[in-house]
Amino acid sequence: MRAVLCKAYGPPESLVVEDIPDPAPGPGEVVLSVKAASVNFPDVLIIENKYQTKPPLPFSPGGEAAGVVEQVHPSVALVRSGDRVMAITGYGAFAEKVVVPADRLVSIPAGMDDITAGAFLFTYATSDHAVRDRGELKAGDTLLVLGAAGGVGLAAVEIGKAVGATVIACASSDDKLAVCREHGADATINYATEDLRERLKQLTGDRGVDVVLDPVGGRFSEPALRSMAWRGRFVVVGFAAGDIPRIPLNLPLLKGCSIVGAFLGAWMKREPERFADSTRQLLQWYDEGRLKPHIDRTYPLERAAEAISYMAGRRVKGKIVVTTS
Numbered sequence: 142m143r144a145v146l147c148k149a150y151g152p153p154e155s156l157v158v159e160d161i162p163d164p165a166p167g168p169g170e171v172v173l174s175v176k177a178a179s180v181n182f183p184d185v186l187i188i189e190n191k192y193q194t195k196p197p198l199p200f201s202p203g204g205e206a207a208g209v210v211e212q213v214h215p216s217v218a219l220v221r222s223g224d225r226v227m228a229i230t231g232y233g234a235f236a237e238k239v240v241v242p243a244d245r246l247v248s249i250p251a252g253m254d255d256i257t258a259g260a261f262l263f264t265y266a267t268s269d270h271a272v273r274d275r276g277e278l279k280a281g282d283t284l285l286v287l288g289a290a291g292g293v294g295l296a297a298v299e300i301g302k303a304v305g306a307t308v309i310a311c312a313s314s315d316d317k318l319a320v321c322r323e324h325g326a327d328a329t330i331n332y333a334t335e336d337l338r339e340r341l342k343q344l345t346g347d348r349g350v351d352v353v354l355d356p357v358g359g360r361f362s363e364p365a366l367r368s369m370a371w372r373g374r375f376v377v378v379g380f381a382a383g384d385i386p387r388i389p390l391n392l393p394l395l396k397g398c399s400i401v402g403a404f405l406g407a408w409m410k411r412e413p414e415r416f417a418d419s420t421r422q423l424l425q426w427y428d429e430g431r432l433k434p435h436i437d438r439t440y441p442l443e444r445a446a447e448a449i450s451y452m453a454g455r456r457v458k459g460k461i462v463v464t465t466s
Contacts, residue, residue: 144236145445148199150190153449164240171220172212173241177259178203178234180461182381185453196232203234207258217243225249227258235445237465247420260434260460264292269419271354271376271403272300280305282351290317292460293356295435298324303431309344320458332361341368362386373398435459
């Protein structure tokens with residue numbers, strides 16, 4: 142099979158595409174024939190040895206995939222060969238085949254195509270864990286989304302609207318903000334040209350926001366935290382800006398607010414029942430037309446390095462998908 146390989150840590154251009162032996166499933170596992178796999182920001186980090194997960198070299202990046210079950214270990218009873226499924230793989234999805242634990246598989250709805258399925262689970266599950274589980278967002282709340290045009294950000298915008306919240310989307314360009322409005326944002330802030338705190342005061346009547354979703358980090362985290370409402374929840378998702386902020390701890394004291402983290406991989410392992418409930422809700426919202434993944438562009442497997450470079454350049458609106466055919 143063909144696979145994108147990271148043989149030594151480095152930038153995307155150091156990746157290679159090679160033929161390697163087909164994998165075989167172990168106990169509790171299946172082999173998934175990959176049709177589509179999307180690029181997520183952890184793919185940028187994992188190939189440079191900057192991510193929490195550190196697979197042994199060589200490995201294939203790619204944290205989620207959609208395809209068809211090709212081979213099932215005899216110990217697996219709930220999945221059959223030929224089933225259409227999607228899965229959060231952690232890594233390994235940028236290949237024609239990947240081994241996945243059977244308990245990570247989610248059936249693809251009949252009306253969902255492979256590219257959409259390959260771009261669905263990672264970002265929507267991350268955002269749902271962050272917004273509803275850790276952020277406790279409810280109808281009538283105000284949700285502020287930083288980096289709102291990215292995959293996690295756009296998913297949070299849609300989930301916020303599905304819950305019944307008012308959603309304020311922040312991004313670095315007007316074209317990104319236009320996409321946010323297309324996906325339901327009630328108000329937008331271009332934090333490259335506008336003062337974030339002043340604009341939030343205007344939009345909220347100086348009340349502040351109830352929940353902040355922050356997958357970006359960097360210089361906008363602190364002003365967003367300073368814009369919290371009383372008893373607000375600031376949810377840390379990631380640091381796409383590259384810098385991990387150092388937050389003055391007097392701010393949670395003065396605001397009576399909470400700072401909480403949302404780490405999808407740990408949540409899936411530690412609380413699989415909650416993850417399963419989240420997935421069921423997300424697929425129901427998809428069936429109702431409330432969630433619509435925005436596909437920025439697609440790349441063939443041979444150009445997966447270009448796809449990761451595009452992600453690293455922070456130009457993505459929604460998702461990028463790598464296809465195997």
